[in-house]
Amino acid sequence: MSAAEDPGPPSPPPRLRVAVVGAGPAGIYTAEALTRQQEVPVAVDLIDRLPTPFGLVRHGIAPDHPKMRAIRDTLHRALDHPAVRFVGNVEIGRDLSCRELHAAVDAVVYTYGAALDRQLAIPGEELPGSLAATALVAWYTGHPDADRATVEAALAGARSVVVVGVGNVALDVARVLARTPAELEPTDMPQHVLDALAGAPVERVTVLGRRGPAQATFTTQELRELGELAEADVLVDPADLELDPAAEERVAADRVASRNLAVLQEWAQHTAQPGRTTVTLRFFSRPVRLLGEDRVTGVEVERTVVDADGRASGTGQTTVLPADLVVRSVGYRGGELPELPLDPRRGTVPNDLGRVLRGGEPSPGEYVAGWIKRGPTGVVGTNKHDARETVATLLADVAAGVVRPGSSGDDDLVTTLRANGADPVLLEDWRAIDAAEVALGATRGRARTTLHEWESLLAAVKDAAARTR
Numbered sequence: 001m002s003a004a005e006d007p008g009p010p011s012p013p014p015r016l017r018v019a020v021v022g023a024g025p026a027g028i029y030t031a032e033a034l035t036r037q038q039e040v041p042v043a044v045d046l047i048d049r050l051p052t053p054f055g056l057v058r059h060g061i062a063p064d065h066p067k068m069r070a071i072r073d074t075l076h077r078a079l080d081h082p083a084v085r086f087v088g089n090v091e092i093g094r095d096l097s098c099r100e101l102h103a104a105v106d107a108v109v110y111t112y113g114a115a116l117d118r119q120l121a122i123p124g125e126e127l128p129g130s131l132a133a134t135a136l137v138a139w140y141t142g143h144p145d146a147d148r149a150t151v152e153a154a155l156a157g158a159r160s161v162v163v164v165g166v167g168n169v170a171l172d173v174a175r176v177l178a179r180t181p182a183e184l185e186p187t188d189m190p191q192h193v194l195d196a197l198a199g200a201p202v203e204r205v206t207v208l209g210r211r212g213p214a215q216a217t218f219t220t221q222e223l224r225e226l227g228e229l230a231e232a233d234v235l236v237d238p239a240d241l242e243l244d245p246a247a248e249e250r251v252a253a254d255r256v257a258s259r260n261l262a263v264l265q266e267w268a269q270h271t272a273q274p275g276r277t278t279v280t281l282r283f284f285s286r287p288v289r290l291l292g293e294d295r296v297t298g299v300e301v302e303r304t305v306v307d308a309d310g311r312a313s314g315t316g317q318t319t320v321l322p323a324d325l326v327v328r329s330v331g332y333r334g335g336e337l338p339e340l341p342l343d344p345r346r347g348t349v350p351n352d353l354g355r356v357l358r359g360g361e362p363s364p365g366e367y368v369a370g371w372i373k374r375g376p377t378g379v380v381g382t383n384k385h386d387a388r389e390t391v392a393t394l395l396a397d398v399a400a401g402v403v404r405p406g407s408s409g410d411d412d413l414v415t416t417l418r419a420n421g422a423d424p425v426l427l428e429d430w431r432a433i434d435a436a437e438v439a440l441g442a443t444r445g446r447a448r449t450t451l452h453e454w455e456s457l458l459a460a461v462k463d464a465a466a467r468t469r
């Protein structure tokens with residue numbers, strides 16, 4: 001055979017081009033699972049609306065939980081993988097439609113989470129001074145879309161706070177509000193957040209559970225931490241801890257519930273110490289109305305009973321708790337992305353093992369993982385298993401020929417986005433933001449201060465680019 005006829009080495013198999021929408025834990029674990037499998041070579045574009053990765057690890061995990069937030073370092077390894085490209089500052093539905101994205105890659109995995117709050121649906125819910133936990137958490141973690149004016153107006157002058165819900169987010173909120181400025185100083189909270197919290201004269205935080213301690217959804221480590229605050233005491237009414245036979249059975253069968261109960265029983269012996277903030281956990285208490293004219297002044301609370309199936313119902317017996325600030329921490333729900341189906345009741349995208357269902361039928365090449373797939377449950381690590389399940393489904397579709405690597409052509413997604421007028425923030429740009437946050441922290445002797453405005457985040461990128469030019 002002459003040299004001209006030599007076909008040379010076989011060309012490598014085409015890469016499976018995947019866009020992952022949402023660079024929070026679910027998206028990052030999806031990218032990681034794609035790069036770890038050996039069945040097909042991949043190229044992953046990990047897209048986020050924000051110019052920063054990590055989703056709820058950055059804007060959800062409480063800033064006073066530095067060990068939990070350190071999972072960023074582990075997640076960063078997936079971002080650093082050569083087959084993964086971080087594409088921040090790009091909103092699917094605005095900069096590119098779902099259909100355009102789908103046409104640009106071989107498969108799309110939506111991992112955009114559940115960013116909306118659930119409503120209480122009671123009178124007075126919309127009064128000034130009533131905040132969704134999502135709004136407060138966004139503010140204290142420095143989310144660039146946080147509604148600073150509303151949150152700071154609600155917080156100003158607040159002495160009595162009622163937090164509705166007994167999940168881990170409710171505990172985060174209660175803990176952050178009851179901490180002293182010195183306890184919060186080492187966090188990466190923006191300076192205006194530290195200042196506003198230091199200026200809020202919070203004396204009493206009451207956390208309301210509509211069911212009993214046996215049904216609370218917080219976990220023991222998070223609960224215990226409430227008892228370790230520098231200048232706050234936790235109080236529990238011993239009568240709330242008396243269990244009926246059904247609750248006793250539940251506690252006996254559930255290790256978390258039984259450990260929680262042991263912690264609560266210890267606190268039930270506490271009394272308030274003069275001059276210290278109190279955090280009171282009240283069970284069998286559901287809010288029926290927020291009181292006030294121009295802003296919240298109190299919460300009308302109804303005593304409940306819980307039946308053998310764990311369902312709460314009102315007894316008609318009500319009391320009023322004074323409150324200057326009410327934080328509704330009753331769960332998150334997923335929002336709609338134009339062109340993507342959503343089950344409005346569950347706040348999730350209908351799916352089968354991660355395969356998006358349209359009209360009950362699998363939609364080739366479209367997948368979901370994380371909270372938008374299963375709802376807002378579990379801890380960060382839960383998303384690892386969840387993402388692997390979705391990637392296994394995607395690979396099964398590749399093996400079955402439903403998804404074909406290379407079928408989307410060669411156009412580069414970032415080039416397409418730039419042509420559409422978008423300004424994608426890539427990994428080196430995120431590194432510039434990261435460095436700017438560390439530098440800002442250093443000006444006040446802190447390890448990092450979160451940049452909380454779009455302008456400052458994007459300016460950090462531009463400044464770094466100008467320096468290297």
Ligand code: NAP
Binds near residue numbers: 061120164166170376
């Ligand atoms: P969650 O655990 O589902 O808690 C929601 C709470 O709201 C429950 O106590 C629920 O009570 C209550 N609730 C719902 N509707 C209500 C209503 N109409 N009136 C009164 N109360 C109502 O959700 P979350 O706290 O938002 O947390 C979301 C997820 O993130 C969870 O998986 C959580 O563990 C996780 N997370 C983990 C950490 C951590 O590990 N440190 C921190 C934050 C969040 P019922 O049970 O009676 O419905």
